Amino acid sequence: MPNYYQPEVECASRDQIKAWQDERLVKQVKHVYDNVPYYRNLMEKKGVVPEDIRSTEDLNKLPFLTKDDLREAYPYGLLAVPLSDCVRIQSTSGTTGRRVVAFYTQHDLDLWDDCCARAIVAAGGTKDDVVHVCYGYGLFTGGPGLNGGSHKVGSLTLPMSSGNTDRQIQFMCDLGSTILCCTPSYAAYLAESIYERGLQDQIKLKAGIFGAEAWSEEMRQDIQNKLHIKAYDIYGLTEISGPGVSFECSAQGGMHVNEDHFIAEIIDPVTGEVLPDGEKGELVFTSITKQAFPLLRYRTRDICVLNREKCSCGRTHVRMSKPMGRSDDMLIVKGVNVFPSQIETVLLNKGYPANYQIIVTRENNSDKLEVLVEMTPEMFSDELSKITVREKELNGALKAMLGIYAVVKLVTPKSITRSEGKAVRVIDKRNLY
């Protein structure tokens, strides 16, 4: 039984979606050109005027925006309405450099909440659900986004925010949380903690909406099995609004981009050329309904694939794959691109815990990739040779996946920092920049 929050939009015909996009894009370009001198300059440099943009086919005439632009224009340079019309500021978690701030009018917040509501309903949420939000509240968009969406759906919202695992679990048991919203690494940590306390029978969760960090299909299976829930992916970024830019439906085959608000493109990250559907490249978003902070052709740095095939859930909006990596957490080791998600896939396939850490060092001008893996009872033996064989197997599987040699280092159980927010998976000690 498919669940929609706004069926007339989520299942609209492709022609209808195209018509909305054409109309809104033309309006948005004019709005930005008139109100954002920073972007007007970029357009002028490219010799483009608003009249050149008549439909989505003209999108590629527009200049790109990058995170560097956002930093340069910090804080008000990309604001398109008077500050007095704004009601909210959110900010990125700042893991990759200077903070970026985004502004919202009340209208922007409403539309953002709608996007999150679509995600919650797609995960089976109704007004009878208890939505347990343990994304951080505050400047981070995770908490406020899902909170707003849950209100729109009419679910009972538990604004837990992150941290204090004991209290999370207690409320989950006492108040009967049915939908969990947090980062996948925290979901895995919660699952583990619930088992440690022997409380698995008191948990009423049926679904989880997990995003804000990279996670693999294997990690999904792991969380689903441990918590007996269906785990849904959600994607978003503060620059474009927050979580809910795209979300997964029950088909679990990619995330539907809310195309009535955001136009998605895939480009070649080197040349900037737009790539056809199905090709892997950098995801670019144009926000066509935002008033306060309307970014045009914003380069997300996320590498993924778009799929316009009809989805079994009935939604017509394009699906994006799980990001296969981010240019800013992609490591280049010995000249080879390495994504932490690849390492995670190998570990989970071989029955190791998903809690790992990647350490990159440089010795005598040569890169060394080390993967710390926690020892488990299954892997352990009183005989050294048996452990060594398992270690070698893992080394071989990593080599096959990555194309380069990684040194596996077995470490004490629970010695790798467990995250209550975003996981620190990679430590690059090379000081390359």
Next chain:
Amino acid sequence: MTAKQISVFLENKPGQLTEFAKLLEQHGINMHALCVADAKDFGILRIIVDDSYKTACVLKEADYVFSITPVLAVEMPDKPGSLARILDLLAENEINLEYTYAFTSRKEGYAYMILRVTDNERAIEVLGENGVKLICQHDMGGIFCQ
């Protein structure tokens, strides 16, 4: 007729064994035998203790990864040739030895070895037939309080 060896995973970094020893001390657990097998980044600590059940509980609580393996504890006269005789018996019967280590007791004139073999049952049979004395976990305390 076996002793219960507890094998513990320890990461190869300063303080790991100290921490472990202190944990046993806190719980009043006494070790009869100890041996460390070391790889590059980690080691396997193998111990025989007075109370293996209690030790297992303490280790589980402290999040150690460990296993319990039945091994043979052999008593032999403390003189040249004793070990060779036992090893000969094993070899003649094609019982492979994975690893071994020695320990002492308060009993004068005797030496003790832990043997980890591929086939415990066969080894017990062969050694028994040839009059080699095996100390089981239950009797382990006996050789330490004379």
